[in-house]
Amino acid sequence: MPLLDVQNLTIAYHTRIGPVVAVNNVCFSLEKGRSLGIVGESGCGKTTIGMALLGLLPENGFVQNGRILFENKDLVALPAKALRALRWKKISMIFQAAMNALNPVHRVGDQIAEAIRLHNPEFSAARIRTEVKELLDLVDIPQKRVDDYPHQYSGGMKQRAVIAMALSCKPDLIIADEPTTALDVIVQAQILEKIKAFQRSLNIAAIVISHDIGVVAEVCHDIMVMYKGHMIECGKREEVFESPAHPYTIELLSSHLAIDSVFDFDSDMAENTHSVKRPLMPRACGYAEKCSHADGTCFTDPPVWHHISSTHRALCLKMTHNGQ
Ligand SMILES: Nc1ncnc2c1ncn2[C@@H]1O[C@H](COP(=O)(O)OP(=O)(O)O)[C@@H](O)[C@H]1O
Ligand SMILES: [Mg+2]
Numbered sequence: 001m002p003l004l005d006v007q008n009l010t011i012a013y014h015t016r017i018g019p020v021v022a023v024n025n026v027c028f029s030l031e032k033g034r035s036l037g038i039v040g041e042s043g044c045g046k047t048t049i050g051m052a053l054l055g056l057l058p059e060n061g062f063v064q065n066g067r068i069l070f071e072n073k074d075l076v077a078l079p080a081k082a083l084r085a086l087r088w089k090k091i092s093m094i095f096q097a098a099m100n101a102l103n104p105v106h107r108v109g110d111q112i113a114e115a116i117r118l119h120n121p122e123f124s125a126a127r128i129r130t131e132v133k134e135l136l137d138l139v140d141i142p143q144k145r146v147d148d149y150p151h152q153y154s155g156g157m158k159q160r161a162v163i164a165m166a167l168s169c170k171p172d173l174i175i176a177d178e179p180t181t182a183l184d185v186i187v188q189a190q191i192l193e194k195i196k197a198f199q200r201s202l203n204i205a206a207i208v209i210s211h212d213i214g215v216v217a218e219v220c221h222d223i224m225v226m227y228k229g230h231m232i233e234c235g236k237r238e239e240v241f242e243s244p245a246h247p248y249t250i251e252l253l254s255s256h257l258a259i260d261s262v263f264d265f266d267s268d269m270a271e272n273t274h275s276v277k278r279p280l281m282p283r284a285c286g287y288a289e290k291c292s293h294a295d296g297t298c299f300t301d302p303p304v305w306h307h308i309s310s311t312h313r314a315l316c317l318k319m320t321h322n323g324q
Helices: 046-054 080-086 108-119 125-138 155-167 185-201 213-219 237-242 247-259 267-274 296-300 317-322
Strands: 004-015 018-030 035-039 061-070 091-094 173-177 205-210 222-227 230-236 305-307 313-315
Touching: 004 046, 018 035, 018 046, 018 061, 018 222, 018 230, 035 046, 035 213, 046 061, 046 091, 046 173, 046 205, 091 155, 108 125, 108 155, 125 155, 155 173, 155 185, 185 205, 185 213, 205 213, 213 222, 213 237, 213 247, 222 237, 222 247, 230 237, 230 247, 296 317
Parallel strands: 035 205, 035 222, 091 173, 173 205
Antiparallel strands: 004 018, 004 061, 222 230, 230 313, 305 313
């Protein structure tokens, strides 16, 4: 039984123009100790999935269909109180841009301690202090920096402190939303290495969300590619990264290689407001208008899952026809 089994998840937002579907019929599962990368351009629904897993969708967001089975319990149907009990203790999240949300007037160690105290009110102050230091060790922050304020930390250290907070309740599943987006390339590599290391050594399942396929390929066992709310390709890391099948994945990979170290740090935040306004079940492929392989049927007929291997598949009508 997988730790997490997401089945036909469809999530929409109430807006002035009516409900808008942001995540459409997404399915994936995750075993304990494994990692899944969710990749796709801004606005394709990545953060929405993460928030739904945590039961933290914004007020106007709602699960329209599907199930989120965590340890065989459906989180969609779980009462708020039961969900709160799972949050942070079992499933935690490193939020997009979280390192900038560290409170500037509180010491970093105190902020990590607060996260521990909140979920373990029975712990003594001494025990919490010890745990804070152990967490700092885990993310390679020298213990003597425990009483520093956020401004005394570099960007990489702040992000590692945020990771320490997310690990503070020893969750079984951690969701990292754009964990390296605001960092320079070298620090980015260190953070990814750190995530990979604790994920493997603590046997935690991880979902790493990024607009950069290179980032998820660095850390994750499996990769799921999304486009405009739809999952369009999924498979093992090697399959998707080395033998991408869907034209959009190929495009993502070629632009990743082209930009290499030139990251567009803030685009994900900035673009969130004006993307994906799509009806529930598009009858044709959402990528057709940009796809160099598309022909007439791609604009009229629904795309079909093309199975490349038992673990690797892509949602593309052309590919199925051509047997590529
Ligand atoms: N609170 C909200 N109300 C309405 N639409 C939203 C809200 N949050 C996100 N969206 C829309 O849902 C889509 C997916 O957003 P998001 O999950 O943030 O994408 P990503 O994380 O992949 O950039 C986007 O079109 C975005 O504009
Ligand atoms: Mg996002």
